[in-house]
Amino acid sequence: MTVYFLCAVLLTMGLYCLVAKKNIVKKVIGLVIMDYAVNLYLIIVGYKKGGVAPVIERGMNSSMLERFVDPLPQALVLTSIVIGLGVLALMVAMCIRIYERHGTFDMSQISKLRG
Amino acid sequence: MKGLSLIVKTISDFVVAFIIIFGAYIVLYGHLTPGGGFAGGVIIASAFILLMLAHGREVAFSKLGERAAHILDSAGALAFLLIGWAGVVGGYFFMNVFGRGEQFRLLSSGMILPANIAIAFKVASSLFLVFSALAIFRRRSFRSMIEGELR
Amino acid sequence: MENIAPQLYTLLVFMVVGSIIAIETKNLLSAVISVSAVGFALSIAFLFLGAPDIAITQLVVEVLVLIILIRGTILLDNTAIEKGRDTLAMVASLIFFGMLLGFGALIFGSTGFPAFGEPLMRVSKVYVQTGLPATYAANIVASIILDFRAYDTLGEATVLFASILGALAILRRTGKAGEEVVSA
Numbered sequence: 001m002t003v004y005f006l007c008a009v010l011l012t013m014g015l016y017c018l019v020a021k022k023n024i025v026k027k028v029i030g031l032v033i034m035d036y037a038v039n040l041y042l043i044i045v046g047y048k049k050g051g052v053a054p055v056i057e058r059g060m061n062s063s064m065l066e067r068f069v070d071p072l073p074q075a076l077v078l079t080s081i082v083i084g085l086g087v088l089a090l091m092v093a094m095c096i097r098i099y100e101r102h103g104t105f106d107m108s109q110i111s112k113l114r115g
Numbered sequence: 116m117k118g119l120s121l122i123v124k125t126i127s128d129f130v131v132a133f134i135i136i137f138g139a140y141i142v143l144y145g146h147l148t149p150g151g152g153f154a155g156g157v158i159i160a161s162a163f164i165l166l167m168l169a170h171g172r173e174v175a176f177s178k179l180g181e182r183a184a185h186i187l188d189s190a191g192a193l194a195f196l197l198i199g200w201a202g203v204v205g206g207y208f209f210m211n212v213f214g215r216g217e218q219f220r221l222l223s224s225g226m227i228l229p230a231n232i233a234i235a236f237k238v239a240s241s242l243f244l245v246f247s248a249l250a251i252f253r254r255r256s257f258r259s260m261i262e263g264e265l266r
Numbered sequence: 267m268e269n270i271a272p273q274l275y276t277l278l279v280f281m282v283v284g285s286i287i288a289i290e291t292k293n294l295l296s297a298v299i300s301v302s303a304v305g306f307a308l309s310i311a312f313l314f315l316g317a318p319d320i321a322i323t324q325l326v327v328e329v330l331v332l333i334i335l336i337r338g339t340i341l342l343d344n345t346a347i348e349k350g351r352d353t354l355a356m357v358a359s360l361i362f363f364g365m366l367l368g369f370g371a372l373i374f375g376s377t378g379f380p381a382f383g384e385p386l387m388r389v390s391k392v393y394v395q396t397g398l399p400a401t402y403a404a405n406i407v408a409s410i411i412l413d414f415r416a417y418d419t420l421g422e423a424t425v426l427f428a429s430i431l432g433a434l435a436i437l438r439r440t441g442k443a444g445e446e447v448v449s450a
């Protein structure tokens with residue numbers, strides 16, 4: 001259970017960074033950390049003790065199939081990682097635009113400035 | 116001189132071809148070994164990004180033009196959708212209607228290989244595009260900032 | 267490898283420490299590099315957990331994350347955060363998130379959640395048994411993402427397409443007619 005708890009600690013730290021920090025790049029970093037925590041959690045849920053990677057090789061008998069780790073979370077996480085990259089590119093583009101318009105990354109100063 | 120130093124340029128010229136070959140291997144054998152369209156596509160995109168970092172924008176765009184990258188991006192997504200629609204011939208969306216071939220061979224497993232290739236094209240060209248947009252944006256905004264000060 | 271718990275704990279503690287440095291450092295370059303170190307540790311953890319597919323993808327994606335984040339932060343000449351920390355707000359939010367974590371642990375600990383190393387695998391059993399005969403793909407993960415659950419991949423491709431399109435539209439300088447769009 002300690003592994004799950006450490007994952008939750010990672011997720012909570014990302015959430016704290018997302019909520020409490022004022023710098024936009026720090027907020028993006030917090031979102032990336034939350035992404036990592038969720039991906040790691042899903043893979044850990046699918047891990048089987050003494051498990052091997054779900055790749056069948058030539059001449060493998062059917063008793064080896066019982067030792068495979070759960071392949072379904074891996075398939076979901078594979079798509080999640082690439083989506084995370086696309087969303088990160090979108091967020092960095094927004095950060096660059098905000099910096100160009102306001103000249104700062106600080107949220108409190110951005111909300112004070114008008115126009 | 117544009118780009119980085121001569122050592123970086125020479126080494127990256129030498130390495131880029133191997134990175135692309137490795138990415139193509141990861142894509143083509145995605146249904147037999149670990150890997151697949153996403154990982155291989157990102158590797159191929161990183162080869163072009165290395166070219167852009169080492170040589171500057173013009174050399175990278177002479178290898179893969181901006182318009183060609185846009186077309187490849189859309190074509191990859193459309194090809195994946197068409198592979199899905201091809202399954203309708205056999206009964207339902209995303210049905211595996213292509214020939215299965217022989218187990219553990221490269222040309223096997225029906226639609227998984229062409230779908231991997233389509234996804235790799237899509238991921239590679241779209242990531243290259245977004246990185247080039249980020250790089251170009253910086254240069255233009257910096258130039259306009261300097262010109263604004265001069266005025 | 268039978269018992270991977272020590273390696274996994276080491277990597278997780280490394281990730282937590284790296285995240286603390288990434289969150290609390292004042293230099294944005296250090297923060298970006300620390301979060302990248304966390305990502306590479308995550309890739310090694312995936313390798314230990316029997317997921318080489320995810321490990322390869324995470325490794326190459328992490329390189330791109332590092333490059334994109336550096337592109338976004340470092341070249342904008344403003345890499346340091348000058349302002350001091352707001353200590354009261356920090357303590358209050360830390361207490362809040364600590365309580366959130368504690369209650370979450372209580373709730374999750376009381377429900378019948380599968381223990382580490384014993385997955386349920388109700389659906390995946392079918393995929394593992396019929397993956398090779400049904401699709402002829404030796405890599406079960408590939409057979410899931412491109413055959414059994416190809417709708418997921420279609421939706422993922424759509425999301426990636428839309429986000430890249432959004433990033434390009436945000437960064438675009440010239441309008442449709444070709445004139446420079448004046449920003450503010």
